[in-house]
Amino acid sequence: MVVPASSATAAPAAPAAEAAAACATPWSADKVYLGGDTVSHAGHNWSASWWTQGTAPADTGQWGVWVDKGACGDGGGDPDPDPSGFVVSEAQFNQMFPNRNPFYTYRGLVDALQSYPGFANTGSEETKKREAAAFLANISHETAGLYYIVEQNEANYPHYCDDSKPYGCPAGQAAYYGRGPIQLSWNFNYKAAGDALGIDLLNNPYLVERDPAVAMQTALWYWNTQQGPGTMTAHDAMVGGHGFGQTIWAINGALECEGGNPAQVQSRIDKYRNYTAMLGVTPGSNLSC
Known part of the structure; x- marks a missing residue:
């Protein structure tokens, strides 16, 4: 039996119902969505980044981050936040x-x-x-x-040694080719990055292609x-x-x-x-x- 809203025995709406009321139209695999279109899926509202069809929200970059910040059920926020506090999950x-x-x-x-x-x-x-x-x-x-991970044109490798520097090229003439996310190259850049990071990259340039954290550190050093x-x-x-x-x-x-x-x-x-x-x-x- 439906209890009239004016009845003294009426119960307040459940939180889940309130959240559901804030949800957008459910996502459909058959529908074409354009940039800015909003759907609900997996307990959250999502906004399409560009044209998409058949790709569920959160599966690829065709959908942006959650846009409800608390609607549709479970507290909102960005998906899978990292305890480091980095703004990209x-x-x-x-x-x-x-x-x-x-x-x-x-x-x-x-x-x-x-x-x-x-x-x-x-x-x-x-x-x-x-x-x-x-x-x-x-x-x-x-x-x-x-x-x-490394520069693809191997013909360039011997050209990244400036042996006029007082420290020379101790790892070899062809050891300072581009590596990592910003393709760190030249012996003087390996030395400068290594000095800043507290890592001997002048003598061990191969660390940039063998250690994921070191590779990213060199990119952040340059940035x-x-x-x-x-x-x-x-x-x-x-x-x-x-x-x-x-x-x-x-x-x-x-x-x-x-x-x-x-x-x-x-x-x-x-x-x-x-x-x-x-x-x-x-x-x-x-x-x-």
């Missing part, structure tokens, strides 16, 4: 790099964060997520989706401390609100920016847009260089 990392080399692990990235605690941890929550997205977009571009051909570090660019385009300058601006290689620039921007959408933030302005 392991589930989101897997969505961003579905075809990555097993060498590149989420745990390796999180462990590397200890070397640069200000990375993706400075400013507003939006700024933190934008910096994380910017870093991950650039390393995705550099490594074809975290697939390549946080080197401005390359640009005018600021990539970290300062994102924290200072200068825009994603300045991170491209810091990494490869001499070859790509100001019309040097617009296709490469656009590739970086596209990845950044996708990753910020996954993290539930806008990309901001000044995306190109």
